[in-house]
Every structure is written in structure tokens, then in C-alpha cells.
Amino acid sequence: MIDKNSPLPIYHQLEEVIKNAIQTQRLLPGEMIPSEREYTEKYEISRMTVRQAVTNLVNEGYLYRKRGVGTFVAHQKIEQPLKGLTSFSEDMQSRGHEPSTRVIRLSEVHADRDLAAKLEVEAGTPILELKRVRLADQLPMAYETVYLSKALSRGLTEEMALTSIYGYVEKTFGLKIQYGRQSIEASIAQKIEAEMLGVAVGDPVLRIERISRLDTNKPFEVAHSVYRADRYKLTIEMERSS
Ligand code: 16G
Structure with a gap:
């Protein structure tokens, strides 16, 4: 699902993967998303890349962070x-x-x-x-x-x-x-x-x-x-x- 030869940056591709999981309800509102480590291992990408994708999705309102706990799927407004x-x-x-x-x-x-x-x-x-x-x-x-x-x-x-x-x-x-x-x-x-x-x-x-x-x-x-x-x-x- 992540194509390292694609001209699309990897963080952007990961954003799409996470958004898709939200849209198809594989990740539900209020649910904690997998950890940075799980994403890095699953897609063989760097932590920095995962962090970038997650930060973008937090800024766009798809996800929210609870300090010291994890990152969660936001509820629909x-x-x-x-x-x-x-x-x-x-x-x-x-x-x-x-x-x-x-x-x-x-x-x-x-x-x-x-x-x-x-x-x-x-x-x-x-x-x-x-x-x-x-x-x-x-x-x-x-x-x-x-x-x-x-x-x-x-x-x-x-x-x-x-x-x-x-x-x-x-x-x-x-x-x-x-x-x-x-x-x-x-x-x-x-x-x-x-x-x-x-x-x-x-x-x-x-x-x-x-x-x-x-x-x-x-x-x-x-x-x-x-x-x-x-x-x-x-x-x-x-x-x-x-
Ligand atoms: C809304 C109104 C507020 C009003 C209230 C009455 C906005 C920004 N404000 O909250 O002006 O006083 O409704 O609500 O929408 P109520 O009849 O349920 O008490």
C-alpha cells in the first residue's frame, strides 16, 4: 500500500492509508491508532515519516493526541x-x-x-x-x-x-x-x-x-x-x- 518508488512523499501515502482506515471504519472515532513503532515496522519506514503523517492528520482534525496516552481518531464534527x-x-x-x-x-x-x-x-x-x-x-x-x-x-x-x-x-x-x-x-x-x-x-x-x-x-x-x-x-x- 506504500510505494517507495512513487513520486508522492511517503508521509503523504501513509496519511492516505490512515484516512482510508478511518473512512472504511477500520479505525473508529475515539479509537487509538497503532503506535509509531507499529507503523514503522509494518511499512518499513522511518519514525520521522510516521510522525510527519500523524502530525498532518492531527492538524487537519482527523486525529487528536492525548498527552502521554496516544493518538486517537477524532469524532465527526x-x-x-x-x-x-x-x-x-x-x-x-x-x-x-x-x-x-x-x-x-x-x-x-x-x-x-x-x-x-x-x-x-x-x-x-x-x-x-x-x-x-x-x-x-x-x-x-x-x-x-x-x-x-x-x-x-x-x-x-x-x-x-x-x-x-x-x-x-x-x-x-x-x-x-x-x-x-x-x-x-x-x-x-x-x-x-x-x-x-x-x-x-x-x-x-x-x-x-x-x-x-x-x-x-x-x-x-x-x-x-x-x-x-x-x-x-x-x-x-x-x-x-x-
Ligand atoms: C444558542 C445561541 C444563544 C442562545 C441559546 C439558547 C449561538 C451561538 N447562540 O446557543 O444565543 O441563548 O442558543 O439556547 O447559537 P436554549 O434555548 O437551548 O437555551
Whole structure:
């Protein structure tokens, strides 16, 4: 399977061998791949070559390393279409994953100038700050801090925050969430985020800010979400205008 006379570099050929084993499910997500030594012996190639191939596949997201343990096959990322204003619970359910939530803190804070401008309230207005870890099939996906205008979140308890906030706003108050504006940035996990998401400090994340409005055009939330970049990818459908 590895042709030493081929013009294709050997590390690249080994990458293809490993990718093929993943695609044909001879190596399953979460499974440890054979050791460097096994590959060097099986294909009579150098350790350096094996290391190069594995590093490339780690960088491309096919594999991940656990320090001191080994290298494993990565899980398929959850794909999130950038279309429609949906909640985390809806996003996960529609992709066949079970959403769950760990509430880290629900507290009252005073809106600083930036939040006040975004929520269209006076600076210093009391607002709710809700910090949650969002999980899919028990695996941490995102760490979210949501700021909610108090008028629209009266009576919100930590217990309620274990389920859907969008559901709560819509069902409890009979309000309609209508419009959202979102930005997405590549970033790296800071200390607390890494702890909450179960990754290392400096691992890649997607930093998303969303401002959502009701059908009255009143903003009701500013959400700062940090998604694990190894578990989540965003897709967009595009049409070329004529
Ligand atoms: C999503 C939203 C967040 C919203 C939450 C409500 C992103 C980046 N953010 O996580 O703004 O507060 O859904 O989810 O998608 P819930 O209704 O399940 O609590």
C-alpha cells in the first residue's frame, strides 16, 4: 500500500492509508491508532515519516493526541447550518444529538456601556447574566454567557436555565423571538473556557456573539458563546446572484 518508488512523499501515502482506515471504519472515532513503532515496522519506514503523517492528520482534525496516552481518531464534527434563528437545544435535537446543560451561574449584574448599547438599555441597568456549559450527548460543546434584559427574564431560575432559554422566553411570556445578528471569530481557549470545555488552554475555539431581538425589534439577549472547534463546524449555503 506504500510505494517507495512513487513520486508522492511517503508521509503523504501513509496519511492516505490512515484516512482510508478511518473512512472504511477500520479505525473508529475515539479509537487509538497503532503506535509509531507499529507503523514503522509494518511499512518499513522511518519514525520521522510516521510522525510527519500523524502530525498532518492531527492538524487537519482527523486525529487528536492525548498527552502521554496516544493518538486517537477524532469524532465527526457536528455541522450547524448558518440559517434561521435557532437555539442550542433545537440545533442539537435537529441533528439527532441529546442536548443538556450545566448551569455555572445565574446572577444579576449591571450593564456596562457596551452591553447597555447592545440591549438598548441605560448603562448601569440591572440585567441577568447566565453562564452555562452546553453539552451534546454528554460531551461539552460550548460555554455560553448570555445577558438577558431583566424585564424579559423575570422569574428565571437556575432550574429553568437547565433547559431552553428560548423556550422559556417564548412559552412563559408568549413573546416571539424574531431576529438575530451573529459574528463568528476564530480564537483560542482561555483558562476558564478550557476548564469548562475540557480542552487545553490555547486549543482552537469559535467565538460567537449573537444579539437576538423580539418581533417588536427589542433586543432581549446578548450571547457570548465559545464553541470547541474540534467538535463543531458551521456550514452555509450560497446562491450566486445573477
Ligand atoms: C444558542 C445561541 C444563544 C442562545 C441559546 C439558547 C449561538 C451561538 N447562540 O446557543 O444565543 O441563548 O442558543 O439556547 O447559537 P436554549 O434555548 O437551548 O437555551
